[in-house]
Amino acid sequence: MEFQIKIKKTLPGFALNVELSSQKEIIGIFGASGSGKSMLLNCISGLIKPDQGKVVINGRTVFDSDKGINLPPKDRRIGYLFQNYALFPHMTISENIAFGLDGLKKIDKNKRVKDLMENFHLKDMDRKYPRQLSGGQQQRVALARALVVEPEILLLDEPFSALDDHLRNHMIREMSESLKEFQGTTLYVTHSIEEAYRLCSRIAILNAGSVEAFDTKRSLFQNPMTLETAKITGCKNLSKSIKLSEHLIEIPDWGIQLQTDKAVKAEEGFAGIRAHHIALAEDTSMENCFPCWIADESETPFRTTLYLKIGTAPHGLDDFHIQWEISHEQREEIREKLLPLMIYIDPKYVITV
Numbered sequence: 001m002e003f004q005i006k007i008k009k010t011l012p013g014f015a016l017n018v019e020l021s022s023q024k025e026i027i028g029i030f031g032a033s034g035s036g037k038s039m040l041l042n043c044i045s046g047l048i049k050p051d052q053g054k055v056v057i058n059g060r061t062v063f064d065s066d067k068g069i070n071l072p073p074k075d076r077r078i079g080y081l082f083q084n085y086a087l088f089p090h091m092t093i094s095e096n097i098a099f100g101l102d103g104l105k106k107i108d109k110n111k112r113v114k115d116l117m118e119n120f121h122l123k124d125m126d127r128k129y130p131r132q133l134s135g136g137q138q139q140r141v142a143l144a145r146a147l148v149v150e151p152e153i154l155l156l157d158e159p160f161s162a163l164d165d166h167l168r169n170h171m172i173r174e175m176s177e178s179l180k181e182f183q184g185t186t187l188y189v190t191h192s193i194e195e196a197y198r199l200c201s202r203i204a205i206l207n208a209g210s211v212e213a214f215d216t217k218r219s220l221f222q223n224p225m226t227l228e229t230a231k232i233t234g235c236k237n238l239s240k241s242i243k244l245s246e247h248l249i250e251i252p253d254w255g256i257q258l259q260t261d262k263a264v265k266a267e268e269g270f271a272g273i274r275a276h277h278i279a280l281a282e283d284t285s286m287e288n289c290f291p292c293w294i295a296d297e298s299e300t301p302f303r304t305t306l307y308l309k310i311g312t313a314p315h316g317l318d319d320f321h322i323q324w325e326i327s328h329e330q331r332e333e334i335r336e337k338l339l340p341l342m343i344y345i346d347p348k349y350v351i352t353v
Contacts, residue, residue: 003153003185007043007053007063016040016050016209026179026186028196028217031206032232037189038083040206041155044187045080046073058152058184074100079146079154083161085138087130093117093141094126100149116144120178136167143178154179154186160195172198193233197221205229223262227270227353234274235351237322241271249352254321255311259287261348270353275305275325277349280334281342288347291340295320297331304331308343 002023009016016036020027029037042048044055046062049070055063057078062071073080087096094113101109117123120140130138139159146154159175160168176199179186190196196203197217205212205220205228213220213229224230230238241249243264249271250257258271281289295314296307304327307320314320324343326334334341 002056002058004054004056005044007050007055009039009043009048009050014209016043018206018209018211020204020211020214022185022202024183024185025201026188026199028200028203029187029189029206030191030193030196030203030232031212033191035206036209037191037206038157041080041157041187041189044153045078045155046071046076060152074102077149077152079149079151081139081142081146081154081156081159083158085130085142085159087138087142087145089130092127092129093122093133096130096141097145097148099145112148113144116148119181120144136171139171140174143175147178147182152184154182154184156186156188158189158191161191168195175199205232207232224351224353230270230272230351230353235272236275238270238272238351239321241269241352243267243269247347249350256290258345258350259347260350260352262350262352264352266352272351272353273322273345273349274351275323277346278322278324279344279346280330281344284342286344288345288350289342290345292322292343293339294341299328302328304328306331308341313339 004021006019007016016039018040029040031037039048043050050063050065052065054061057076061069062076063069088099094117097116098109098113101112117126120143122137122140122144125133130141133141160171172195188196188200200217202215203217203220204214207228212226213224220229221233224233227238239251239253241251243266244250244257246263247260248257249260249264251271290310292308292310293313294306295309296317298305303325306324306326308322308324309320310322
């Protein structure tokens with residue numbers, strides 16, 4: 001199962017220019033609002049015609065501007081799960097799922113719908129209407145409808161955005177199990193990097209209509225190759241840096257020098273450390289140990305973020321250099337420690353772009 005796309009689409013004030021290829025896998029399409037994620041899916045599905053390029057799904061060319069090929073959506077063997085599910089309110093659940101099954105004998109159509117309803121825990125709901133179902137049940141109906149046509153590629157457009165946190169976590173787990181049975185390529189659009197990481201094997205970062213990065217999820221997080229990739233994958237501590245040697249940089253705004261495991265390439269660039277990779281120093285004689293003062297802090301239900309100033313005491317709540325994310329238990333452990341705290345930044349976690 002192979003998927004290839006190389007397309008361009010220009011609109012007023014925006015240009016989509018994307019090249020991707022994959023085998024049978026789940027590809028995350030991640031980017032900020034307006035980066036072109038949904039437009040990309042619409043170009044693949046045939047709902048939007050690219051200006052130029054080519055789309056190949058499992059060896060079949062469904063779009064080729066040079067050869068004048070542009071198959072309609074119904075002939076592309078694509079399953080599309082829309083953000084709002086797009087269920088037909090006047091149709092029953094079984095009718096919604098069977099909607100794309102034109103040309104099949106009734107007995108075959110009914111069997112395929114019945115099998116999917118059982119697989120997606122929708123048994124005995126065939127005569128209900130979408131309004132009678134919960135958000136999670138509606139999503140399962142929409143996914144069943146996308147799969148009933150036996151697609152070669154599955155397009156998921158932010159399928160969890162309308163769900164609360166508890167239901168979202170439950171549905172992500174269910175979606176993961178469902179996709180293991182799917183034999184084609186899946187493109188999964190999301191604005192949540194955590195969702196992309198949990199579901200996808202590789203992630204494409206879209207920025208202003210172009211692919212900023214495309215790599216395994218581990219590589220993207222551990223070794224982002226661009227500043228935008230570091231930002232969008234959640235690195236909260238980034239600052240301009242100057243190369244001093246192959247494994248030593250200076251960060252003027254923080255007033256420190258950092259040893260790095262990875263070789264530094266750019267003479268001038270940016271350096272960063274993820275907020276959860278900072279640690280309390282156990283041996284202050286080690287490299288990358290620095291005295292810090294707490295300027296401010298904030299809490300979520302399970303984590304505390306400390307806003308730290310390196311080198312000198314802060315003059316106010318906004319006078320800080322970096323953020324440090326720790327558990328509530330860790331916060332209590334250091335609460336009685338005298339300031340400054342000594343922190344340690346492991347060279348293997350230092351990001352340079």
